[in-house]
Amino acid sequence: MLHKERCLFTSESITEGHPDKICDRVSDAILDACLEQDPNSHTGIETVVTTGLCLVTGEISSTAKVDFDMIVRNAIRDIGYDDPKKGFDYRNVAVLLAIKKQSPDIAQGVNVGEGESKEQGAGDQGLMFGFACNETKAFLPLSIVLAHQLTQRLTEVRKNNEIAFLFPDGKSQVTVEYASGKPKRLDTVVIAAHHSEEIPLEELRKQVREKVIQPICGEWMDDKTRIFINSTGRFIVGGPVADAGLTGRKIIADTYGGHSSHGGGAFSGKDPTKVDRSASYMARYVAKNIVAADLADRCEVQLAYAIGMAEPVSVLVHAFGTAKVPEEKIEEAVRKLFLLKPAEIIKELELSRPFYQKTAAYGHFGRDDADFTWEKTDKVEALKEACLEKETTVQ
Numbered sequence: 001m002l003h004k005e006r007c008l009f010t011s012e013s014i015t016e017g018h019p020d021k022i023c024d025r026v027s028d029a030i031l032d033a034c035l036e037q038d039p040n041s042h043t044g045i046e047t048v049v050t051t052g053l054c055l056v057t058g059e060i061s062s063t064a065k066v067d068f069d070m071i072v073r074n075a076i077r078d079i080g081y082d083d084p085k086k087g088f089d090y091r092n093v094a095v096l097l098a099i100k101k102q103s104p105d106i107a108q109g110v111n112v113g114e115g116e117s118k119e120q121g122a123g124d125q126g127l128m129f130g131f132a133c134n135e136t137k138a139f140l141p142l143s144i145v146l147a148h149q150l151t152q153r154l155t156e157v158r159k160n161n162e163i164a165f166l167f168p169d170g171k172s173q174v175t176v177e178y179a180s181g182k183p184k185r186l187d188t189v190v191i192a193a194h195h196s197e198e199i200p201l202e203e204l205r206k207q208v209r210e211k212v213i214q215p216i217c218g219e220w221m222d223d224k225t226r227i228f229i230n231s232t233g234r235f236i237v238g239g240p241v242a243d244a245g246l247t248g249r250k251i252i253a254d255t256y257g258g259h260s261s262h263g264g265g266a267f268s269g270k271d272p273t274k275v276d277r278s279a280s281y282m283a284r285y286v287a288k289n290i291v292a293a294d295l296a297d298r299c300e301v302q303l304a305y306a307i308g309m310a311e312p313v314s315v316l317v318h319a320f321g322t323a324k325v326p327e328e329k330i331e332e333a334v335r336k337l338f339l340l341k342p343a344e345i346i347k348e349l350e351l352s353r354p355f356y357q358k359t360a361a362y363g364h365f366g367r368d369d370a371d372f373t374w375e376k377t378d379k380v381e382a383l384k385e386a387c388l389e390k391e392t393t394v395q
Contacts, residue, residue, distance in 0.1 A: 008187050010175040011143035011257025013151040016079050016361035017168020017194065019245025023047035024360040026056065027247045027269030029075040030068065032354035037064035039352040045269030047247045049240040057098040058269065069095050080158065080168040085196065087241035120343040121308035123273040130283025131260035132291040133298040135183060138366035139288050142183040143176045144257025148362045149216045154193060163207045169194035169238035186220040189213055190228045194238035205229040254364050260300050268360055272351035275342060279303045281374040282345045284365050286338050289379040295330055295387055297322035303340060310341040325387045333386035337379055349373045
């Protein structure tokens with residue numbers, strides 16, 4: 001699609017104060033609290049928020065003793081919902097809990113039996129995708145990189161009070177014009193910024209354009225780029241008062257902005273035995289190293305698992321016609337060089353650490369942060385050696 005002579009592609013991002021992202025943050029805050037005390041914790045946490053209410057439900061099997069009420073309120077406070085004027089306040093929100101233990105039918109396939117040779121199996125069946133391209137330094141498409149940078153900047157100018165009267169909710173959307181597969185310019189930039197009544201709309205638009213959009217997107221914009229800021233004319237009612245939120249409802253913004261396939265499984269609230277999360281991270285790790293090794297310009301990796309089984313049932317490398325060597329050769333190298341069993345993934349990527357709140361907003365991929373271990377490119381030389389030896393370039 002992107003290799004048409006000209007096409008437009010759009011990706012979106014949302015701020016940490018969006019109702020769905022509040023839920024992702026709360027779910028991952030609880031996961032972190034459990035892992036901090038018990039690295040073998042198993043969690044599947046779903047959070048719902050609406051006016052004056054935060055409901056936490058799901059399953060937890062852990063030895064950790066967690067003050068759920070405090071964890072929830074601290075997460076909401078840190079996002080910025082600290083005043084009733086914003087429509088949602090960590091101090092007076094009702095926190096309801098409906099948490100149970102993990103099903104023993106699932107646990108018996110995931111837990112390693114004592115004194116047995118049985119390996120740790122996948123926490124569920126499913127298919128996961130990882131993606132990378134050489135379009136940006138982050139090895140991600142430009143549209144999702146800029147969309148996340150805009151929402152991060154929107155949050156930054158709110159928290160440092162650079163733009164007064166901003167509230168936590170918000171969205172961005174970026175439309176990139178591609179020419180023969182390469183990003184050429186920005187066609188459209190959309191910002192929705194939650195705000196108080198005290199700031200006039202035209203002043204808000206002026207400040208967002210100057211302090212958010214221009215610093216992030218300026219080099220890609222021209223005089224034909226369309227900019228829409230609070231295009232309905234009003235965004236005073238926002239957050240959970242405007243829309244109910246739910247964990248895992250922004251899976252495309254969390255991943256590749258629509259540029260890649262998605263297996264359908266969300267990440268937040270799930271411990272790393274859930275391959276929805278850990279295998280998605282591993283698939284990104286694999287895809288990024290393939291592109292960084294210049295074996296392909298664009299690469300999508302699919303991994304699939306059966307519940308309770310350690311080995312993936314399938315491994316697929318798809319390079320969208322950009323592979324420099326046969327895809328079968330790359331797949332062979334991937335199986336040889338990457339550890340793809342759940343226990344191996346958890347160890348390789350150090351996924352039993354309590355760091356998951358960092359992933360809850362602004363995307364799980366392309367982040368310049370040491371905790372995001374799946375972003376390392378330490379397999380580049382090994383991949384080159386395995387794939388390029390005695391190989392000719394694909395014509």
